[in-house]
Amino acid sequence: MSHHIVEVTNLRHIYADGTVALQGVSFRIHHGESVAIIGANGAGKSTLLQHLNGYLEATSGDIRIGDTPLSKTTLPDIRRTVGMVFQNPDDQLFMPTVFDDVAFGPLNLGLTGEHLEKRVADTLEQVGAGHLSDKPPYHLSGGEKKRVAIATVLAMSPDILVMDEPTSGLDPFARRQLMDLLGKFHHTKIFTSHDLDMVLALCERTIILHDGMIMADGATEEIFRNEQLLAAGRLEKPFSMQGCPICGGRLNL
Amino acid sequence: MESIRDLKQLDLLAGGSTALHRLDPRAKVLVTAIFIVLVISFGRYELAALLPFMIFPIVMVVLANLPPLFIIQKILLVTPFVILIGIFNPLFDREIVIQLGALGISGGWISFTSILVRSALTVGAAFILIATTGFTAVCQALEQMGMPQVFAVQLLFLYRYIFVLNEEGSRASKARELRSCGRNNLSLGSYTSLVGHLLLRTWQRAERIHMSMLARGFVGRFHARRQSRFGRTELWFVLGWVTLFLLLRFINIPQRLGSLLTGVSV
Ligand SMILES: Nc1ncnc2c1ncn2[C@@H]1O[C@H](COP(=O)(O)OP(=O)(O)OP(=O)(O)O)[C@@H](O)[C@H]1O
Ligand SMILES: [Mg+2]
Numbered sequence: 001m002s003h004h005i006v007e008v009t010n011l012r013h014i015y016a017d018g019t020v021a022l023q024g025v026s027f028r029i030h031h032g033e034s035v036a037i038i039g040a041n042g043a044g045k046s047t048l049l050q051h052l053n054g055y056l057e058a059t060s061g062d063i064r065i066g067d068t069p070l071s072k073t074t075l076p077d078i079r080r081t082v083g084m085v086f087q088n089p090d091d092q093l094f095m096p097t098v099f100d101d102v103a104f105g106p107l108n109l110g111l112t113g114e115h116l117e118k119r120v121a122d123t124l125e126q127v128g129a130g131h132l133s134d135k136p137p138y139h140l141s142g143g144e145k146k147r148v149a150i151a152t153v154l155a156m157s158p159d160i161l162v163m164d165e166p167t168s169g170l171d172p173f174a175r176r177q178l179m180d181l182l183g184k185f186h187h188t189k190i191f192t193s194h195d196l197d198m199v200l201a202l203c204e205r206t207i208i209l210h211d212g213m214i215m216a217d218g219a220t221e222e223i224f225r226n227e228q229l230l231a232a233g234r235l236e237k238p239f240s241m242q243g244c245p246i247c248g249g250r251l252n253l
Numbered sequence: 254m255e256s257i258r259d260l261k262q263l264d265l266l267a268g269g270s271t272a273l274h275r276l277d278p279r280a281k282v283l284v285t286a287i288f289i290v291l292v293i294s295f296g297r298y299e300l301a302a303l304l305p306f307m308i309f310p311i312v313m314v315v316l317a318n319l320p321p322l323f324i325i326q327k328i329l330l331v332t333p334f335v336i337l338i339g340i341f342n343p344l345f346d347r348e349i350v351i352q353l354g355a356l357g358i359s360g361g362w363i364s365f366t367s368i369l370v371r372s373a374l375t376v377g378a379a380f381i382l383i384a385t386t387g388f389t390a391v392c393q394a395l396e397q398m399g400m401p402q403v404f405a406v407q408l409l410f411l412y413r414y415i416f417v418l419n420e421e422g423s424r425a426s427k428a429r430e431l432r433s434c435g436r437n438n439l440s441l442g443s444y445t446s447l448v449g450h451l452l453l454r455t456w457q458r459a460e461r462i463h464m465s466m467l468a469r470g471f472v473g474r475f476h477a478r479r480q481s482r483f484g485r486t487e488l489w490f491v492l493g494w495v496t497l498f499l500l501l502r503f504i505n506i507p508q509r510l511g512s513l514l515t516g517v518s519v
Contacts, residue, residue: 008263053468055464055468075467076470076472079468079469079470080470082468083468084465084468086461086465088372090420090458090460091458091461091464091465092462092465094413094462094465094466095389096261096264096265096267096387097268098267104466104469104471105469105470107476108469108471108472108474108476109470111477134264134268136261136262138420152469153468153469156469157471163384211328233430
């Protein structure tokens with residue numbers, strides 16, 4: 001299915017205050033690929049992701065999702081295809097209860113009654129937030145908010161999943177749970193993260209952004225073996241690839 | 254600040270499952286609107302005639318199984334504003350209209366009390382409407398009853414915006430408090446910068462929330478979770494209440510009762 005291809009050509013973005021956040025980024029992500037976008041704080045990761053469902057408008061350059069170029073007219077369709085989890089879950093939760101929030105998307109897609117209830121309940125269960133269903137989102141802990149925010153997007157069953165730092169703020173168990181969940185999601189996935197072990201476990205491909213430019217794009221393991229490259233991008237090897245300081249051996253992930 | 258946040262709890266109450274909750278939102282909106290219009294339509298010195306109208310909020314609270322104290326607290330929340338509006342009446346309007354023994358009550362005090370009672374009744378009715386229906390469903394009902402969709406959606410955004418502004422505000426004031434080391438004097442400069450930041454942040458955040466709504470297939474239409482139709486129950490609900498309201502409005506029951514007891518006809 002060519003529908004799940006993401007193609008970005010020469011994307012530039014200059015913020016209103018003159019900050020050049022992206023200066024000519026190009027890549028092509030194929031159907032079913034799982035790609036990590038990593039880089040230092042301020043490298044432009046969030047800026048890049050926010051272009052993929054039209055939240056930000058490119059200063060110049062093109063974005064294609066499947067066969068469809070991103071433009072004003074195609075935006076509603078593209079937004080249905082690309083599910084986006086924001087870096088800050090507070091931006092994503094706005095309904096009175098967790099249930100209502102997760103139901104918001106499916107309702108817009110036309111689901112009602114039992115189908116709706118089931119979809120919401122299943123999705124919340126998937127992210128381990130079934131027990132939060134009746135709570136108001138603003139009474140949740142940071143990690144719980146994150147899980148619910150992810151559920152709101154999963155409930156729309158998007159073809160392409162885009163996530164900005166999905167595991168930040170999650171406890172180790174929830175992180176593992178999310179990693180398992182993402183592992184089972186067979187559509188195209190793109191996410192940014194500072195959790196390099198997760199990147200290693202989930203993504204066969206990694207793109208390093210540095211000062212708004214692509215510094216490296218290739219197989220995750222190769223990139224993580226290149227220490228010079230990592231240092232230049234203000235990054236480090238994942239812990240699981242570093243020697244164990246206690247036993248001297250390698251961890252297995 | 255905290256109290257505005259509590260207002261959101263009203264919406265939570267709408268998740269209840271009493272017969273009143275399940276009633277079509279249009280019926281509740283209609284009855285509440287008529288109630289409010291009739292209560293407001295009383296003359297400014299009218300007080301006794303307003304009291305029987307309390308039956309509506311009381312019955313609704315009981316039927317919907319709402320926590321009465323909570324609703325009363327929320328009503329008290331708006332009283333300062335009402336007092337501000339009405340407080341000049343007793344000052345300017347000193348003509349004695351009721352003589353109770355040695356105590357003369359001026360028209361100003363009566364109209365002031367009347368304003369208080371009227372605001373408590375109308376605000377209470379509006380809160381009860383939200384607590385039994387949910388704001389989203391209220392907006393949807395308004396739209397179904399002919400309000401242009403744009404307005405209904407704007408109304409909903411406005412409502413959400415209040416909460417966003419409030420959340421950002423409490424966050425900013427907490428941050429300021431923590432960094433001011435207990436000193437509580439805020440210089441004008443830092444105050445304007447705080448307010449400026451607050452408005453900017455609220456605006457940006459509202460924008461991001463709007464974005465996230467669009468990302469989830471929002472096309473300017475709200476869907477209520479509960480499907481309902483305006484059936485026979487709704488019709489009876491509306492007819493029953495409206496008849497009662499009209500009776501209460503045009504027949505002054507306390508006065509009738511009074512004259513019945515004292516045998517003096519008015
Ligand atoms: N609204 C904005 N206006 C102006 N500049 C901005 C805006 N948002 C981000 N920037 C700037 O753009 C650059 C890239 O920001 P971006 O949020 O994409 O970084 P990031 O890679 O996601 O960082 P992090 O790892 O901290 O999340 C930064 O230098 C930032 O200061
Ligand atoms: Mg970011």
